[in-house]
Each structure stands twice: as C-alpha cells, then as structure tokens.
Amino acid sequence: xxxxxxxxxxxxxxxxxxxxxxxxxxxxxxxxxxxxxxxxxxxxxxxxxxxxxxxxxxxxxxxxxxxxxxxxxxxxxxxxxxxxxxxxxxxxxxxxxxxxxxxxxxxxxxxxxxxxxxxxxxxxxxxxxxxxxxxxxxxxxxxxxxxxxxxxxxxxxxxxxxxxxxxxxxxxxxxxxxxxxxxxxxxxxxxxxxxxxxxxxxxxxxxxxxxxxxxxxxxxxxxxxxxxxxxxxxxxxxxxxxxxxxxxxxxxxxxxxxxxxxxxxxxxxxxxxxxxxxxxxxxxxxxxxxxxxxxxxxxxxxxxxxxxxxxxxxxxxxxxxxxxxxxxxxxxxxxxxxxxxxxxxxxxxxxxxxxxxxxxxxxxxxxxxxxxxxxxxxxxxxxxxxxxxxxxxxxxxxxxxxxxxxxxxxxxxxxxxxxxxxxxxxxxxxxxxxxxx
Numbered sequence: 125x126x127x128x129x130x131x132x133x134x135x136x137x138x139x140x141x142x143x144x145x146x147x148x149x150x151x152x153x154x155x156x157x158x159x160x161x162x163x164x165x166x167x168x169x170x171x172x173x174x175x176x177x178x179x180x181x182x183x184x185x186x187x188x189x190x191x192x193x194x195x196x197x198x199x200x201x202x203x204x205x206x207x208x209x210x211x212x213x214x215x216x217x218x219x220x221x222x223x224x225x226x227x228x229x230x231x232x233x234x235x236x237x238x239x240x241x242x243x244x245x246x247x248x249x250x251x252x253x254x255x256x257x258x259x260x261x262x263x264x265x266x267x268x269x270x271x272x273x274x275x276x277x278x279x280x281x282x283x284x285x286x287x288x289x290x291x292x293x294x295x296x297x298x299x300x301x302x303x304x305x306x307x308x309x310x311x312x313x314x315x316x317x318x319x320x321x322x323x324x325x326x327x328x329x330x331x332x333x334x335x336x337x338x339x340x341x342x343x344x345x346x347x348x349x350x351x352x353x354x355x356x357x358x359x360x361x362x363x364x365x366x367x368x369x370x371x372x373x374x375x376x377x378x379x380x381x382x383x384x385x386x387x388x389x390x391x392x393x394x395x396x397x398x399x400x401x402x403x404x405x406x407x408x409x410x411x412x413x414x415x416x417x418x419x420x421x422x423x424x425x426x427x428x429x430x431x432x433x434x435x436x437x438x439x440x441x442x443x444x445x446x447x448x449x450x451x452x453x454x455x456x457x458x459x460x461x462x463x464x465x466x467x468x469x470x471x472x473x474x475x476x477x478x479x480x481x482x483x484x485x486x487x488x489x490x491x492x493x494x495x496x497x498x499x500x501x502x503x504x505x506x507x508x509x510x511x512x513x514x515x516x517x518x519x520x521x522x523x524x525x526x527x528x529x530x531x532x533x534x535x536x537x538x539x540x541x542x543x544x545x546x547x548x549x550x551x552x553x554x555x556x557x558x559x560x561x
Contacts, residue, residue: 145302156190196287207241250284304543312539315532322527337524349537355384385490389538391441431502435495442491501525
C-alpha cells in the first residue's frame, strides 16, 4: 500500500490530480463555514444545543456541518441528486427524452437538463430548510425579514441556490481534472468532515459502551460493505472463430463479471435525498393532521415508519439503478454483434433474459444487505432503549451508529474503493504495482 502511494505521488500528472482534488475539497470546507447573510447565529446555536437531534441533525450530518452553520452550501449537492432521480424516472416515460438519451451526445444533453432542473430544486429546498428551522424556533426569527421583505427573501434564496450550483461545479471540476467521481467525493468530504466532532460528542456520555459500540459497528459495516462490493458472479462467454482473409479471429472464451452490488453507493444517496423531501414539502403546507404526522414520523431519524420507508427506498433504488445500468450496457446486443454467446443460451433475446434473471437474483442479496446496513441506527436505538431507557434512545448524537452512519460508511467506503480503482488503472498503465493487489 505504501509503495503504491509512493508510486502515485512519483508521477507528475497523477500527483497534480491528487493535489487538485485536495484543494477543491479544502475550498468546499471553507464554503461550508460561510453563513447565509442575515442569519441569527446565536439563535441557530441555541437551536442545535437544545435540540435532541432528529431531522436537523440528519440534515447536518449529510451536509458535513454546513447546515449547523447555515452555510451558503447548506443544501449540498442533493438538489442535483434529486433532479437526476426525476430525469431518470422520466426518461422511460417520455418518448422524446428516451430518443434524446439514445442519440450521439444524448447523455450530455440529459446532463445539461439535470443542471437546469437542479436550480428550481435548490430554490425549493432552500425555502423548505428555512421553514423547517423556523418551525423549531420559539421566540425569534432565524432570518429577520425573510418572507416579509422581498429583497431579503430573494437574496437569501439566490445565495443558497448559487451555493448549491457552486458545490456542483466543484464536483464537476474534480471529475474532469481530479481523481474520482466529483459529486460522490463532495458528499464523501461532507460526511468525513463531521466525523471528529460527532465522535467527540458521542464519547461525552456512556464512554465505554459508546466507544465499543462505535468500533464494532464501524468494523462490521466496513467488512460487509467491502465483501459486498467485491462480490461478483462470473458468466462464461464463448466467441466463435471467424476467418477474414488469411487471419482467424475469435475462438476464445471470456467471462462477464456481474457485481452483487452493481449500483454501489448510489441507492443510499438517492434514498437520503428522497427521505428528506416529504418533511421539506409539508413545510409549505398549513398545519394539519397529515402534515403533523409526516413531520413526526418522517421528519427525523427514528420511528418505525421512517426506517421502514428508508429500507424500502434503498432496496427499490438498488433495483432501479441496476436496471438503468444494464439497459445502458446492452450486453446481449454487444455480444451478438461481436460474435459472442453464452454456452447453452441462444443469442439475442434469450441471452438478455438470462442475464437479466441472474442480475435480479444477485441484486436481491445486494439490495437487502444495503437496506439492513442502512437501518442499523434503528436497531441501535432499540438496544439503547432497552439498556438505558426510551429517552436515551431518542438522542441522535448519542447513538454510536450515527457518528458517520452506516449509510455514510457505505458512501465513504464506496467512494474510496472507486477512487482507488481509478488510481489503480493509472498506475497499471505505467506498469506500477497498484493499490488493490
């Protein structure tokens, strides 16, 4: 591992990419401490100090502390993720979008539409977050004049929307000139940045229990994630012999490696974006029995309905994203075009059905494991409730599973593995020993 790091830093172009990525992450963290103009910081600090956790702490964890500061990038890149989900759902429904996606350069157009849609989503989330914070405050106003003064309202929404687009732009710069998937690395940086303060808060009470539980949860989760991400099902493929002129082509065999967790950490990112959306949406509606139920049951990180919905979203998005990836790869058609076939399976439609059947079976295992890992804080709440009472179980910051969170760990480990693979490819191109040997 150390030799691989030395090899990576020895190459000027690779060293430049790593340095560029680190600089972008430093800029992102600086921006996370720039508050929206007009925010009452004393009122904001009192709100978090007196809060027992819940939805505000969930938002703060996902943003890497930007929500606690009510930063200009408090929305993070999640409006972009939400816009991406919406377009992915609309492509199979709207024929015009489906035709654009299949055209040469169509994915670039879809990406452009995603940026356009991210702007209204960022505006909506900005207003929703402010309304949620204000609903938690008694005897004060988070941003004086917001909602009453047009200039203040427009400037705050414009600032937070610009901050979101700035975060997305930083991610794109990493993808183009750095190492790894920029959007994923931005989310990774936000999660990791909040870990030290979260661990310090956790260990202030029940030191031994919380420390042992945190270490055990981290080790077990990382082992399960790595094992899941590296698990593959190999499908043998045979290529027929073809003679062109005096040369013979084909006549060899290969395998198609289908990963158990083909979607990676994307379902967790999708699920985290959607799980926060109902509470943001109902903040625009008048108070009533329905809005109160949504805020009580889906507006925090506890309760049967919250964890059940989270589990179903993770499983559903795992299947959805895996299906999208398989459609984009179109393995059966590519095999038939290149003269390849799976032994015992007729090329064409039969091959596609065979591959899809295998993918759905192995995805079931990956989706269920991802789902159970994601709701591990809920199981930890039950254990704390039995050992220390229901009041202790409701504290977000005193749950060892919430320091980084299993879903956060899945994202962190997934991003690290994907980034290492990219570094591995760069090193192997130059005949260096890589990271993953």
